[in-house]
Amino acid sequence: MKNNAPEPIITFRDVDFSYNGEPVLENISIEIDRNDFVAILGPNGAGKTTLIKLLLGFLKPSKGTISILGKTPVKARKSIGYVPQYSIFDKDYPINVVDIVKMNTLTSTSLFPSYKNEVTEKAFSLLQKLEIRNLAYRNFHELSGGQKQRVLIARALINEPKILLLDEPTASVDVTMEKDIYDTLKMLNMNTTILLITHDVGFVSSYVNKICCLNRYASMHSVAELTGKSLFDIYSEDSKFLRHHCNL
Amino acid sequence: MSELFLSIATYTFLQNAVLAAILASIVCGITGTFVVVKKITFISGGIAHTVLGGVGIAYYLGIPPIIGAFVFAILSAIIIGLVKLKANQHEDTVISALWAMGMAVGVIFMYLTPGYSADLLSYLFGNILMVSSTNLYILAGLNVLIILVVLIFYRQFIAITYDEEQARLRGLPVDFLYILLLCIIALTIVVLIQIVGIILVIALLSLPAAIAGLYTRTLHAMILSAIGLGMVFTLSGIAISFTANIPTGATIIIICGLVYLIAINLTRLIHKKN
Numbered sequence: 001m002k003n004n005a006p007e008p009i010i011t012f013r014d015v016d017f018s019y020n021g022e023p024v025l026e027n028i029s030i031e032i033d034r035n036d037f038v039a040i041l042g043p044n045g046a047g048k049t050t051l052i053k054l055l056l057g058f059l060k061p062s063k064g065t066i067s068i069l070g071k072t073p074v075k076a077r078k079s080i081g082y083v084p085q086y087s088i089f090d091k092d093y094p095i096n097v098v099d100i101v102k103m104n105t106l107t108s109t110s111l112f113p114s115y116k117n118e119v120t121e122k123a124f125s126l127l128q129k130l131e132i133r134n135l136a137y138r139n140f141h142e143l144s145g146g147q148k149q150r151v152l153i154a155r156a157l158i159n160e161p162k163i164l165l166l167d168e169p170t171a172s173v174d175v176t177m178e179k180d181i182y183d184t185l186k187m188l189n190m191n192t193t194i195l196l197i198t199h200d201v202g203f204v205s206s207y208v209n210k211i212c213c214l215n216r217y218a219s220m221h222s223v224a225e226l227t228g229k230s231l232f233d234i235y236s237e238d239s240k241f242l243r244h245h246c247n248l
Numbered sequence: 249m250s251e252l253f254l255s256i257a258t259y260t261f262l263q264n265a266v267l268a269a270i271l272a273s274i275v276c277g278i279t280g281t282f283v284v285v286k287k288i289t290f291i292s293g294g295i296a297h298t299v300l301g302g303v304g305i306a307y308y309l310g311i312p313p314i315i316g317a318f319v320f321a322i323l324s325a326i327i328i329g330l331v332k333l334k335a336n337q338h339e340d341t342v343i344s345a346l347w348a349m350g351m352a353v354g355v356i357f358m359y360l361t362p363g364y365s366a367d368l369l370s371y372l373f374g375n376i377l378m379v380s381s382t383n384l385y386i387l388a389g390l391n392v393l394i395i396l397v398v399l400i401f402y403r404q405f406i407a408i409t410y411d412e413e414q415a416r417l418r419g420l421p422v423d424f425l426y427i428l429l430l431c432i433i434a435l436t437i438v439v440l441i442q443i444v445g446i447i448l449v450i451a452l453l454s455l456p457a458a459i460a461g462l463y464t465r466t467l468h469a470m471i472l473s474a475i476g477l478g479m480v481f482t483l484s485g486i487a488i489s490f491t492a493n494i495p496t497g498a499t500i501i502i503i504c505g506l507v508y509l510i511a512i513n514l515t516r517l518i519h520k521k522n
Contacts, residue, residue: 056417077417084413093285093410094461094470104414106407108421113402113468139465155414 007034009163009193010055012218015064017050024050028064028218032210037189039204040197042214048197051214052167055195056082069162081156081192083166086148091141097151098123098136104155119158126154130184146177153184164188166196170204182207252487261377262490268379269482271387272443272452275394277475279436280457281467282398282429286409289454291328294343295430296437296449298324298350303371304357313371314386317441321434324350329427374445374497376486383442390435397432405429406467443482444497455504456481459511481507 010032017025025047032038042048053059054066057073068076101123102115127133130150135143140151149169156164169185170178185194186207198204205211205223212220256262283292302320306313324346331342358368370378379387398405407415408425416422433453440449460473485500492499 058413058416077419080417082414082417084411088413089411090285090287092461094465094467095406095410096466099406099466100410103403103407103410104418106403106415106418106420108404108419110403111400113399115403 008032009034009069010195011065011067013065013067015054015061015066017047017054017059018062019050023216025054025218026216030212030218030220032193032195035189035191035193036210037185037194037208038196038210038212038220039208040195040212040214040218041199041201041204042197043199046199046215048199048214049167052082052165052197055165056080078159079162081153081159081161081164083149083152083156083164083169085167085171086145086152087172089140093141094139096137096139097132097143098127100140100151101126101155101158104158122158123154126157127151130154144177145173146180149173149177149181150184153188157188161192163193163195166194168198168200169196170198170200179203252490255490260381261379262486264379264381264384265376265486265496266483267384268376268387268442269486270479271384271391272440273456273478273482274475275391275436275439276452276478277456277460277471277473278394278398279433280453280455280478281460281471281474282405282409283433284454284457284461285467285470286429288430288433289450290340291332291343291430292433292437292453293450294328294347295321295324295434296441296446296453297347299437299441300354300371300446301350301352301357302354303368304354304361307361307367308357312382313367314383314438314442317371317438318435320350321438322431325430325434326427329430333423333426370445371441372445372447373495374441374443374448376443376496379442387439387442390439394432394435394439397428401425401428444500448497448501451501451504452478452481455508459508462511462515477507 008031010030012028012030015025015028016023028051040048040051050059054061055068055073057077066073069079098120102119105115105119124133124136127136130153132147132150132154135147135151140148143151153164153166153169164185166185169181173181182203185196188194196204196208208223210220210222212218256266283289299317299320302316302318302323303313304316305320306316309316328343328346331346332339335342367378369375404415404420404425407418407420408422408429412422415425436453437449440452444452456477457470457474459477460470464470464473481503482500485503486496488494488503489496489499
């Protein structure tokens with residue numbers, strides 16, 4: 001392999017998944033390279049959640065193989081930082097921001113209540129990096145959607161993952177916040193491969209380098225190849241083009 | 249009131265009652281907090297009611313009922329835990345079935361036991377004034393065990409109750425921790441049954457923690473606060489029931505319930521104002 005050839009770190013090879021005999025995903029063959037910033041676009045019911053569960057090893061393909069960093073998804077879990085939708089959290093749970101971030105360093109040998117100082121320091125420096133250090137002792141459910149999303153990104157980053165996987169990171173945040181989150185992800189993309197799943201075409205196309213259209217089948221497009229125009233053009237051309245291309 | 253303190257100084261059974269109430273409040277605050285944040289009161293109710301089966305069999309065999317309660321509580325915690333983890337559907341029905349079958353087994357064995365067992369009512373509705381010194385040692389031992397296990401697994405319990413999926417991704421032994429937590433609930437129920445009985449135990453387990461959850465911002469604050477509330481409720485329940493000559497368990501539960509209802513309505517009012 002040539003030195004500067006892209007290095008695939010996630011590979012789906014002929015993956016099928018069916019649920020109770022109903023095909024959800026069919027014949028998925030995609031490759032994601034190191035330091036890609038990929039948006040997986042698809043309408044509701046396209047199999048986006050299934051794809052996430054396959055990537056995290058919670059589901060197994062009915063057919064085909066998935067390889068992440070040369071390992072099975074379950075074995076590669078430690079290298080993936082997963083950012084779920086914040087709406088899954090119980091808003092009555094009494095827990096503050098910094099504790100949520102630190103929690104993601106736990107292993108089965110983490111006994112007794114207190115964390116090591118290094119962990120606390122690392123959590124604070126991540127909160128600093130994501131510009132939410134002032135919220136460290138706030139209750140998670142009192143934060144705005146965008147702030148919650150940053151907390152969950154900080155939580156994922158504390159393990160220094162090679163891959164960041166985000167489920168609808170901009171669902172129910174306003175436009176300014178959406179742009180903010182994408183800017184943050186762009187910054188993280190310098191040394192992390194980013195995979196985000198969304199049904200929201202919006203700004204995303206001006207940040208990512210690849211778009212994977214998902215609707216039972218998947219097709220991968222590099223953003224440049226999609227149009228042959230600059231990223232700015234794609235953005236300004238609105239989402240119609242993508243909608244058309246992905247059959248949204 | 250001074251008469252009450254004088255009686256406490258004089259009568260061992262009242263001293264035992266006060267000590268039992270304090271021991272119960274401690275574990276009730278710790279375990280109740282996890283029950284409330286994980287929203288598993290129904291499962292806890294299942295464990296509590298199944299215990300009657302153990303009590304009945306213990307009577308029949310002539311061994312101390314608290315031993316029977318202990319064995320059945322742990323067994324039902326493990327079975328219910330496995331059902332919850334393995335069965336994708338109908339878990340509510342399965343838990344209800346175990347709940348009722350446990351009680352039915354208890355009733356049958358008590359019927360088969362020769363002689364009239366007045367203690368059945370004590371187990372159903374509690375009789376704190378019957379706590380023996382031996383039981384007090386058992387309660388103290390269970391307290392130490394529960395506190396120790398929760399301290400050791402504190403952070404991992406938070407992880408599985410807050411975000412189970414993430415805990416699995418981290419490679420934590422989620423299933424083991426879940427069943428361990430249910431066993432801790434089972435042990436706590438054995439302690440609390442001495443005070444308020446099987447039927448009323450769920451209120452004492454969940455209400456102090458639920459009230460504490462309304463105004464605390466961290467889990468350890470919620471636990472400490474629930475312990476304090478538990479002590480206030482159980483001790484004032486003993487005082488009121490002793491003075492008014494009414495059943496203690498029921499009095500404690502009515503205090504818990506009233507304070508809870510007032511607390512949630514106050515919280516709602518405050519939220520509306522803001």
